[in-house]
Amino acid sequence: MNRILKAVSPLFLALLAVSCSDDTTVSPAVGPDDSGKVNFEINVYAGDPEDTGSRTSRAIDQDGYDYSYEEPTYPAENMHTLRVIIVNNETGDNDYNKVEANEYLYRAFPQDGSSRFTGIRIKLDPGKKRVYLIANEASIAALNPATDFNKCLIGTTFTSAMMEDVIISGEPGKPIIDNTGTEKLNIPMTEEFDVTIKTPETDEDYYQSADLFITRALVKFSFTAKATEAPQLKFTIDELTISSVADREYLLPTSTVYDPAKYPVSWDNRYITAYDVPADATVTDYVFPDAEFEFTTGYTVGNLYTYAPELYFAETRLPADPQEYILTLRMTEYSEVTGRNESYTVRRTLPNLPSLPRNTHVKINLTLTGGRLDCVVDVLPYTGVFLNPDFGIDRP
DSSP states (O other), X not given: OOOOHHHHHHHHHHHOOXXXXXXXXXXXXXXXXXXXXXXXXEEEEESOOSOOTTSOOEEEOTTOOEEEOBOOOSGGGSBSOEEEEEEEOTTSSSOXXXXXXXXXXXXXXXXXXXXXXXXXXXXXXXXXXXXXXEESHHHHHHHOTTOOTTOOOTTSOOOHHHHHTOEEEOOTTSOSEEXXXXXXXXXXXXXXXXXXXXXXOSGGGGEEEOXXXXXXXXXXXXXXXXXXXXXXXXXXXXXXEEEEEESEEESSOOSOEEESOSSSOOSSOOEEEEOOOXXXXXXXXXXXXXXXXXXXXXXXXXXXXXXXXXXXXXXXXXXXXXXXXXXXXXXXXXXXXXXXXEEEEXXXXXXXXXXXXXXXXXXXXXXXXXXXXXXXXXXXXXXXXXXXXXXXXXXX
């Protein structure tokens, strides 16, 4: 199946329609006299809620890799808008083909974004549903103008392929989002879930909900550098290159495997162990701009330098050969006696980085000891963006 956006966008745009919300998402309560409709209520969390003590902060995957978790660093990594599209399974087969609800929330978010949004209540008929969650969709429109979730008519046909085929892309050798300038794009977040709303049998059954989460769509890198002793000659690390990063990805997580598993959804942090990427994704090296660490003869031992650009990349899966990520550094030594400069490159395989899934911050820590350069990688999946309603619902 061709998953390129341009192949599906005409049909996609023709069918997209919306019941736009003005953040007044709490509908009047329904009850036994309202033809069997159910109040479906969700609360949205981006990052850890206030009670973080019960959350897992580290995890070891099946290959022995050690993962830590972190909260969003920049405002662009928070939610600024949220859309909830709910599609029903009217035909009873395995596809979901009729838009039943489409809520767009934006006014209640503060300027720097938010880690939560609470109190969304949507009236739905009982039955099988697919819930699409889309945060910061203006950035998606900027990356792909053909994608417009603002035109969705309730009751129109909406197949799963229409979402699964959407791709966000950039140029080869460049990040998907570059926020190093004055203009910023908020990081897209997406997820989809299948839920079943049971037919009410008691008054309590008219209030149901599901525990869901949403996932940031991109990857970022940062670097630290320190030395264990003052150098005899001044030197700099003046170029950092990562191989390799892709130029495109699916908008929705595709064939994604989480640990812990996606269902049943819990408060535990998750990391991604498997995923699919577009077959035509171009994987190229990326040279980080303005990256420079300077070590002088007066360097204070242990002083840590940090380079953390606001650059965000597509999730990447490497081809079979080579199956490793390489960091290439250009280093320059300066002799105050001779006035000569000598540059050379150093290549290091990045340990603890078996893949490059979305929702990940890769922190590369460089330590210089004499003539040796050590490289340690911290893989930091973001803490989840959680939808945490108050009531139970049947889940697959």
